[in-house]
Amino acid sequence: MSTSPTSTRKTAQLHPRNRHQGRYDFDALIKDTPELAAFVFLNPHGDESINFADPTAVKTLNRALLKSFYGIEHWDIPANYLCPPIPGRADYVHYLADLLASNNMGIIPRGATVRALDIGVGANTIYPLIGHAEYGWRFLGSDIDAHALASARAIIDANHGLSTAIKLRQQTSHKHIFQGLLSANDYFDLTLCNPPFHQSQEDALSGTQRKWRGLGKTMPKQKTAVLNFGGQNTELWCEGGEALFIRNMIEESATISSQVLWFSTLVSKASNVPSVLYALRKVNALEVRTVDMTQGQKKSRFVAWTFLNAAAQATWRNERWGHKGG
Known part of the structure; x- marks a missing residue:
């Protein structure tokens, strides 16, 4: 990956380390999870x-x-909570691992010395589960929704070894992302985020209708069915939508610039990327990476930024990772 101020990595398929290449092997999946068999059928x-x-x-x-x-x-x-597509979520994690490797002589740092912050961990806890399983990283998951955190905690408690690897913390302010959540002693190698996409509930419902049409289905009239497919309000929309959420994140990231090596966020709308890059220039981010990802016909991307110069990045690497990876 280039180290130029703004660089783009394009891929035709999933990340090479992504375990979900090609079609799902339903026979193997059903062997481990027999209840899946009831939902599998032959398509046209x-x-x-x-x-x-x-x-x-x-x-x-x-x-x-x-x-x-x-x-x-x-x-x-x-x-009624968001059920995310796992292959795409795994891609984000793997490209973030490559980002850390770019600060570590091409070697991915692994294990508990690497700490990541998942902003909006949700009820599903997908990013921490994948990141810990693949690389042994430790996670702090934050969310504004207490019910989502309760679900995440239930998942963590039900699986051996996760309670020490994944911690949770509630953000109590709807106006802030980092402020009020982190202490001066919190340091992270990575932050990651899947921001709310829509600007309003009406916008979210319209987007859900498009999803149903894309599947060749008629959207049910029941609100619960809509939410089952789409997720909770805090997962789907916020005032100002994705663009304003990310701008606020960028502005707040500048206030904790020395506590994080790489900030990052998904940017679902390609049209939002220029405004994201402009916001990063305004806060004087020293290095910015834009990484494109592809899953079939779906294209997505994330933007990552740091306020640490080369010397500070080297110090961070030596003190936290000791050049060790794998």
Whole structure:
């Protein structure tokens, strides 16, 4: 990955280390999670699939993927909470690992010396589960939703060894992201975030309708069915949408510039990238990376930034990782 002030890495497929290449092996998944069999059928092309408009089917598939690939024996989320696509979430984690490797002579730092902050960990805890399973990193997951944190805590407590690797903390202010959440003694090698996408509940409902149409389905009239497919309000929308959320994150990141090596966030709308880069110039971020990701026909990207110069990055690496990776 280039170290120029703004660089872009383009990929045609999933990250090479992503475990979810190609089609799902439903026979193998069902062997580990027998309840998945009830949702698998042959589609018109003769391929095994599930109904991705059925939240129970999607949740069961996620449970099977987490068990088969990441050793998560127990995983569940409450009704109406976001059930994320795991392959895309894994891509973000792997490209963040590459980002850390760029500060470590190309070697990915692994183990408990690496600490990451997941902003908006949600009820599903996906990023910490994948990041810890793949690289042994420690995580702090933050969220404004107490019910989501309760679900995340239940997942952590139900799986051996996760309670020491993944901690949770509530952000009590709707106006802030880092402020009021972190202490002066909190240091992170990474922050990651999947920001609320929409600007309003109406915008979110419209987006959900488009998803249903894309699946060739008619959206149910019941509000619960809509939320089952789309997620909770705090997961889907906030005032000002993704652009304002990220701008606020960038402005607050400047206030804790020495406590984080690399800040990062997904940017779902490509049209928002120029405004994100402009906001980073305004706060004098010293280095910015834009990384493109592709999953089938879906394209996404994340932007990462640091306020540490080369000497400070080297000091960070030596003091926290000691050049060790794997």
